[in-house]
Amino acid sequence: MTRIILYGCNGRMGRMITDILKDDREAGIVAGIDKFGEPSGNFPVFQSLAECDVPADVLIDFSSPAALSDILENAKERKLALVLCSTGYSDEETQRINKATEEFAVLRSANMSLGVNLLLKLVNEAAKVLLTQGYDPEIVELHHNKKLDAPSGTALAFADAINDAVDYQYANRYERHSAKEKRPVPEIGISSVRGGTIPGEHEILFCGPDEVIEFRHVAYSRALFGKGAVTAAKFLAGKEPGMYSMADVI
Numbered sequence: 001m002t003r004i005i006l007y008g009c010n011g012r013m014g015r016m017i018t019d020i021l022k023d024d025r026e027a028g029i030v031a032g033i034d035k036f037g038e039p040s041g042n043f044p045v046f047q048s049l050a051e052c053d054v055p056a057d058v059l060i061d062f063s064s065p066a067a068l069s070d071i072l073e074n075a076k077e078r079k080l081a082l083v084l085c086s087t088g089y090s091d092e093e094t095q096r097i098n099k100a101t102e103e104f105a106v107l108r109s110a111n112m113s114l115g116v117n118l119l120l121k122l123v124n125e126a127a128k129v130l131l132t133q134g135y136d137p138e139i140v141e142l143h144h145n146k147k148l149d150a151p152s153g154t155a156l157a158f159a160d161a162i163n164d165a166v167d168y169q170y171a172n173r174y175e176r177h178s179a180k181e182k183r184p185v186p187e188i189g190i191s192s193v194r195g196g197t198i199p200g201e202h203e204i205l206f207c208g209p210d211e212v213i214e215f216r217h218v219a220y221s222r223a224l225f226g227k228g229a230v231t232a233a234k235f236l237a238g239k240e241p242g243m244y245s246m247a248d249v250i
């Protein structure tokens with residue numbers, strides 16, 4: 001039985017994972033961490049990992065980058081594996097996560113769905129062919145009106161998959177309002193739409209002369225991400241320190 005500490009247990013994703021794990025025989029939540037909201041599960045909830053003394057194998061985080069210090073400073077002595085699903089980390093926080101892989105097994109993914117992780121590979125392959133032919137890459141992402149960060153972590157992961165194909169010679173472009181100019185070639189346009197309850201949608205366009213090639217992923221429910229995170233937690237428990245990805249889980 002994989003023992004899980006759920007960081008952000010009272011939030012939308014935290015509640016989703018609590019529900020998913022209710023009838024799971026291989027894994028269960030032994031403690032939750034949250035500063036706000038109402039608990040929904042049958043486990044103790046603490047304000048921080050520093051205050052939580054419940055033994056566990058793995059921590060799933062669906063909270064915010066603000067929790068990173070508490071996680072990294074308090075997970076080590078418990079030998080916790082970390083499934084980090086929060087998005088919006090700064091470059092400095094990303095570096096701290098990368099450094100932490102020397103001590104922890106860390107799986108970080110801006111999107112826990114199987115489909116998105118497959119699509120990242122396909123988009124990378126397409127970019128190798130199409131960017132050398134001068135096609136313009138554009139990403140459009142749509143999310144619900146409660147989302148705090150923009151663009152989405154998944155949109156940035158798609159931009160990375162595109163840029164990887166051209167040795168990172170392209171720059172991300174987040175808005176076109178401030179400059180009156182033709183579209184510079186070596187850039188990846190990223191646009192964000194916010195509204196309603198959209199769980200998450202990503203469109204990746206390669207716009208060439210006389211044709212547009214379009215990849216699209218639509219999440220119909222957050223359960224998709226929750227199930228991916230639970231599968232990742234079962235996979236990561238007991239693993240050696242290092243950086244793992246959803247590609248390893250798949």
Ligand SMILES: NC(=O)c1ccc[n+]([C@@H]2O[C@H](COP(=O)([O-])OP(=O)(O)OC[C@H]3O[C@@H](n4cnc5c(N)ncnc54)[C@H](O)[C@@H]3O)[C@@H](O)[C@H]2O)c1
Pocket residue numbers: 007008009010011012013014033034035036037047061062063064065066067084085086087088109110111112113225
């Ligand atoms: N990787 C993925 O597939 C994926 C999917 C969905 C959401 N997310 C990300 O997961 C995060 C949570 O999403 P959500 O929709 O559940 O948000 P939410 O706001 O509904 O829930 C976040 C919860 O974390 C708690 N929290 C935040 N910071 C905290 C801190 N420092 N200490 C203690 N508790 C803290 C909040 O009180 C809240 O209950 C976001 O960053 C979101 O972008 C990732």
